[in-house]
Amino acid sequence: MTSKLSGKGLTLIRGESCLFRGLGFALNPGELLLLEGQNGSGKTSLMRAIAGMLSLETGEIYWNDMEVSRQRQEFHGALVWLAHRTGLKGDLNLVENLRFEAALRPQANVDLAAVCKRLGIAKLKRLPLRSLSAGQQRRVALARMLMADVPLWLMDEPFTNLDREGRKLVMELTEEHLAKGGMCVLAAHQDVDINATIKRVAL
Amino acid sequence: MSDSSQQQPGILAGLLAVTRRDLLLAWKRPGDVLNPLFFFAMVCTLFPLAVGPSPEQLTVSGPGVLWVAALLATLLSLNALFMGDHEDGSLDQLLVSPQPLPVLALGKTLSHWLISGFPLVLISPLLAMTYRMSTDVMGVLMLTLLLGTICLSLLGSIGAALTVGLHRGTALLSLLILPLAMPVLLLGANTVSLAAGNEVYATGIWALGAYVIAALSLAPFATAAALRISNE
Amino acid sequence: MWKFFHQWASPPHFYRLAKVLIPWLAVPGLLLIAYGTYAGLFLASPDYQQGDAFRIIYVHVPSAYLSMMAYVFMAVGGGIGLIWRLKLAHAVGAAAAPLGAAFTFLALLTGSIWGRPMWGTWWEWGDPRLTSELILLFLYFGYMALRSSIDDTAKADKASAVLALVGVINVVIVHFSVVWWSSLHQGQTLFKKGGPGMDADMLYPLLAMILGFTFVFGALLARRLRTEVLYRERRTRWVRELVLTPGGGR
Numbered sequence: 149m150t151s152k153l154s155g156k157g158l159t160l161i162r163g164e165s166c167l168f169r170g171l172g173f174a175l176n177p178g179e180l181l182l183l184e185g186q187n188g189s190g191k192t193s194l195m196r197a198i199a200g201m202l203s204l205e206t207g208e209i210y211w212n213d214m215e216v217s218r219q220r221q222e223f224h225g226a227l228v229w230l231a232h233r234t235g236l237k238g239d240l241n242l243v244e245n246l247r248f249e250a251a252l253r254p255q256a257n258v259d260l261a262a263v264c265k266r267l268g269i270a271k272l273k274r275l276p277l278r279s280l281s282a283g284q285q286r287r288v289a290l291a292r293m294l295m296a297d298v299p300l301w302l303m304d305e306p307f308t309n310l311d312r313e314g315r316k317l318v319m320e321l322t323e324e325h326l327a328k329g330g331m332c333v334l335a336a337h338q339d340v341d342i343n344a345t346i347k348r349v350a351l
Numbered sequence: 352m353s354d355s356s357q358q359q360p361g362i363l364a365g366l367l368a369v370t371r372r373d374l375l376l377a378w379k380r381p382g383d384v385l386n387p388l389f390f391f392a393m394v395c396t397l398f399p400l401a402v403g404p405s406p407e408q409l410t411v412s413g414p415g416v417l418w419v420a421a422l423l424a425t426l427l428s429l430n431a432l433f434m435g436d437h438e439d440g441s442l443d444q445l446l447v448s449p450q451p452l453p454v455l456a457l458g459k460t461l462s463h464w465l466i467s468g469f470p471l472v473l474i475s476p477l478l479a480m481t482y483r484m485s486t487d488v489m490g491v492l493m494l495t496l497l498l499g500t501i502c503l504s505l506l507g508s509i510g511a512a513l514t515v516g517l518h519r520g521t522a523l524l525s526l527l528i529l530p531l532a533m534p535v536l537l538l539g540a541n542t543v544s545l546a547a548g549n550e551v552y553a554t555g556i557w558a559l560g561a562y563v564i565a566a567l568s569l570a571p572f573a574t575a576a577a578l579r580i581s582n583e
Numbered sequence: 584m585w586k587f588f589h590q591w592a593s594p595p596h597f598y599r600l601a602k603v604l605i606p607w608l609a610v611p612g613l614l615l616i617a618y619g620t621y622a623g624l625f626l627a628s629p630d631y632q633q634g635d636a637f638r639i640i641y642v643h644v645p646s647a648y649l650s651m652m653a654y655v656f657m658a659v660g661g662g663i664g665l666i667w668r669l670k671l672a673h674a675v676g677a678a679a680a681p682l683g684a685a686f687t688f689l690a691l692l693t694g695s696i697w698g699r700p701m702w703g704t705w706w707e708w709g710d711p712r713l714t715s716e717l718i719l720l721f722l723y724f725g726y727m728a729l730r731s732s733i734d735d736t737a738k739a740d741k742a743s744a745v746l747a748l749v750g751v752i753n754v755v756i757v758h759f760s761v762v763w764w765s766s767l768h769q770g771q772t773l774f775k776k777g778g779p780g781m782d783a784d785m786l787y788p789l790l791a792m793i794l795g796f797t798f799v800f801g802a803l804l805a806r807r808l809r810t811e812v813l814y815r816e817r818r819t820r821w822v823r824e825l826v827l828t829p830g831g832g833r
Binding site: 248252 | 364365367369371372375376379380441444446447448449450579582
C-alpha cells in the first residue's frame with residue numbers, strides 16, 4: 149500500500165445512527181476523491197474525520213502510510229479545508245483575513261494580487277467581508293485556499309452560493325491543482341465536470 | 352507546492368497571530384471591551400446602595416465587593432471567547448491549522464485577558480477610591496487583580512471551550528467556572544483585606560503568583576483538548 | 584496482561600462480573616455499618632467536651648471521605664478513558680457523580696446538624712471543612728450539568744472527563760486556600776487533627792463505619808455501572824439477547 153492519503157476500515161457512529169461502516173479509500177497525487185451522497189449521508193462527517201476532527205469508531209486515516217493521529221501537525225500543514233462555513237471574520241477585510249491565515253503557515257510563493265484578480269475580488273480588498281455577498285465571501289475563502297499553497301484540498305460543497313461562472317472557476321482551479329500533482333477531496337451533491345482521475349466514495 | 356525546506360513559522364507565530372487578530376476585532380467592536388467594564392462599575396455601585404453608605408462598612412466590604420464584581424465581569428465576557436469563532440467556522444480552521452492548538456488557545460486567552468481583564472485592573476483604583484481605599488491598598492488591589500484576572504482568563508478558557516456550541520451555554524459556563532474560581536477570589540479578596548488592616552499579606556500574593564504559573568502551564572492544554580472534544 | 588485487562592473491561596464481561604460482585608460488597612458493608620452504628624451509639628463513651636453530640640461523626644466522617652473519593656474516582660476514570668479510550672472508565676464517572684454528590688450532601692447535612700449544638704448555628708462559614716465540602720458539591724453540580732447538556736454520550740464522556748481532571752486539581756487548591764482563609768478569621772473546626780488521641784472504643788466503630796460505607800459505595804457504584812453499561816450498549820447484540828432471554832435481564 150503506497151498511497152499518499154488513504155483510509156481503512158472507517159466506521160462512524162453519530163448518536164443513534166451509523167453513517168458508514170468499514171469504509172476505505174486511497175488517493176494519490178493528481179487524483180480527485182469525490183464523496184457522493186444525499187444531505188445527511190455523512191459527507192461532511194467523513195471530511196471532518198479525514199481532517200482529524202472526528203474520532204472514528206474504528207479505522208484510521210493514513211498520510212504517507214502513517215496514521216494521521218501520530219503526525220497531526222505535519223498533516224495539517226499539508227492540507228487546507230474549504231468548509232461549509234467560510235471561517236472568515238466578517239468584521240475584517242480580505243487582506244486582514246488572509247494576513248492572519250498567512251501568519252500560521254510557511255511563507256508561500258503565491259501572488260495575492262494575481263489570485264484576487266483571477267477570482268474577481270481584486271476591487272473588494274478593503275471592504276469588511278460582512279458587506280460582501282455570500283458568493284463573494286466564498287471567493288475570498290477560495291483565495292485563502294490558493295494562498296495556502298498546500299498539496300491537499302478538502303472542499304465541502306465548494307459550489308454553494310456561487311454563480312455559474314464561479315462554479316466553472318472552481319472546477320478549473322481544481323483541474324490545475326490536480327495537474328500540478330495536488331490532491332483533492334470534494335464533497336458535492338451535484339455532478340462535477342472535472343477532467344482528472346476521479347475516485348468515488350458513495351455514502 | 353510547498354516543500355519541507357521552507358521556513359516554518361516559529362512556535363509563537365500562532366500565538367501572536369491569534370492575539371493580533373482578536374485585538375483587531377475588538378478594536379472594530381469596542382462594545383465587547385466596554386460592556387464588562389460597565390458591568391464591573393455597576394456591580395460596585397449596587398453595594399453601597401444596598402447596604403448603606405456608612406464609611407466603616409464600605410472600608411470593610413470594599414475589597415470583597417470589588418473582587419466579586421471583577422469575577423462576575425470576567426465571567427460575563429468569557430462566553431464570547433470562542434462563540435464568534437464557533438459561529439463563523441474559524442474555530443474549525445484553527446483546529447486544522449498547522450500550529451499547535453495549545454499555543455493558539457493561549458493566544459485566544461491572552462487576547463481575552465488584554466481585552467477584558469487588563470482594562471478592569473486599570474479602572475479598579477477609580478472604584479476603590481469610592482470605597483475609601485487608601486493608595487497603598489489600591490496598589491495591592493491592582494496587583495492581586497492583575498494576577499487574579501490572568502488566572503480567571505486561563506481557567507475560564509477551559510470552561511468556555513467545554514461549553515462552546517452548547518445550548519444554554521452561558522448559565523452552564525457560570526456553573527462550571529464559579530466553583531473553580533473560588534480559590535482565586537478567596538486569595539485575592541483576603542489579601543487586599545489583610546493589606547487594608549495593615550497586616551502581612553505577602554502569602555496571598557505568592558499563592559496567586561504560583562496559581563498563575565500553574566495555570567499558564569496547564570490550562571492551554573486543557574483548553575485545547577476541550578476544544579477538540581467540543582467540535583467533534 | 585493488556586489483553587486480559589481489555590477483556591475484563593469488556594462490557595458484557597463486566598456486566599456479569601458486577602452481578603457477582605455486588606452481594607460480596609453489600610453484605611459485609613451493611614454488617615460493618617450495623618456494628619458501627621450499634622457500637623458508635625451505645626458502646627463508645629461520650630466525648631469529654633462534646634458529650635453525645637460527637638456521635639454524628641460516625642456518619643459525617645465516612646460521608647466526607649467518600650465525597651472526595653468519588654470525585655477522585657471520576658477524575659481517574661476520566662483520565663483512563665481519555666488516554667486509553669476505555670469506555671467502561673468513562674461510565675465510572677457517569678455512575679459515580681450522583682453518588683458522590685449524595686455523599687457530599689450527607690456530609691454537609693450531618694456537619695450542619697453537628698454544628699448546631701457546638702456553635703449554636705446551623706451554618707458556620709469559618710469552618711474550612713464545611714466550606715470546602717460546599718464547593719465540592721458545586722463542582723459535582725457542574726459536572727452533572729455538563730454531562731446532561733451534551734446529547735452525544737461519547738462527547739459528554741470526554742468533556743466531563745476534562746472537567747473532572749481540572750476539578751480534582753482544584754479540590755486540592757480549594758482545600759489549602761480555605762484552610763488559609765479560615766486561619767485568618769480564627770475559624771473553628773469540629774474535628775482537629777493531632778488533638779487528643781481517640782479512645783479505642785470511639786475509634787473502632789469509626790473505622791468500621793468508614794470501611795462499611797466504602798463497601799456500600801462500591802456496591803452502589805457497581806449497581807449503577809451495570810445500568811449505565813446496559814444503557815450505553817443498548818444497540819449491541821449481547822444486550823438484545825440478554826433482554827429477550829426470559830429471566831436473563833436480571
